[in-house]
Amino acid sequence: MLDIHPLIIIVIVLALAFDFINGFHDTANAIATSVSTRAISPSHAIMMAAVLNFFGALVSTGVAKTIGGDIVVGPISQPIIIASLTGAIIWNLLTWKIGLPSSSSHALVGGMIGGVLIADMEGVGLNYMGIGKIVIALVSSPLVGMIIGFLIMNIMFMIFKNASPSKVNHRFKKMQIVTAAAMAFSHGSNDAQKSMGIITLALVSGGVLQEFEVPLVVKLLCATAMAVGTSVGGWSIIKTVGGKIFKLEPINGFVADLNSSITIFTATLLHLPVSTTHVVSGSIMGVGAAKRIRAVRWGVAQQMVMAWVLTIPCTAVMGALCYLLVTALFE
Known part of the structure; x- marks a missing residue:
């Protein structure tokens, strides 16, 4: 039986908690448009x-592998990972509480x-x-979603004029x-891997694994934690994404979800972490x-952009404060 250090176990629990919160925090990404147009009932x-x-x-x-290998150089300690996850979790819960869509990816990187x-x-x-590669992907993906959403919607208007x-x-x-459905699949393909990367990083750093391969x-x-979190639902964010940016009709929702799912899954194939929240919101803005x-x-939209801009610096501060607290507790 593996001898796993208690701090690694704490990392695993926190990473799964982050994944669970990511699930209900970002449920809106997959279903907000279809729920707001009443294409499908909220429960279904x-x-x-x-x-x-x-x-x-x-x-x-x-x-x-990008999350676990491209942010930090050198062997990272478990207290740093614990602090990073804690800062990201606190930010996600705060933004969920006020119904403000924000990026779990930004929160994790910032932490x-x-x-x-x-x-x-x-x-x-x-x-x-x-980090530069990750930030470029995070920043460019909603802009890509907005531009392509705008173009596809105009094509639709021409076809059905x-x-x-x-x-x-x-x-x-x-x-x-x-x-x-495509949006939900692509969301899982990108977002759940962030927790996989953190857990695997902790296992490698703790000597449990010799190389960075996700068991x-x-x-x-991680897949189960995200699925269970998604089943809880994030109703306040669903309302913001589904109705407060732009009054969606079924054709608008179709284009926004199609564009978002393609953009996110393409990023997954390129091994790039992106914010599903940003991509979907950008797509809706472009369609509108x-x-x-x-x-x-x-x-x-301006309030959401402010949250996006503030997420990395705010969670960086939270991660730093949480590190001081964690080291004080375990010294």
């Missing part, structure tokens, strides 16, 4: 998202940056090239279920702007 949408999140989480480990900087341990440092709006929306309401049991645990610039509630 959440269960569908939970199942597909689980299977999506099992398709790859490339993002996990790790803060923990490493405050630790100032010999042989451990930040991989600025790796002479069709009856009611008939078009009736057809797309059914098709929304398919794109919502099957870690995949199953295609109908009419003023149709988008830019005040709500």
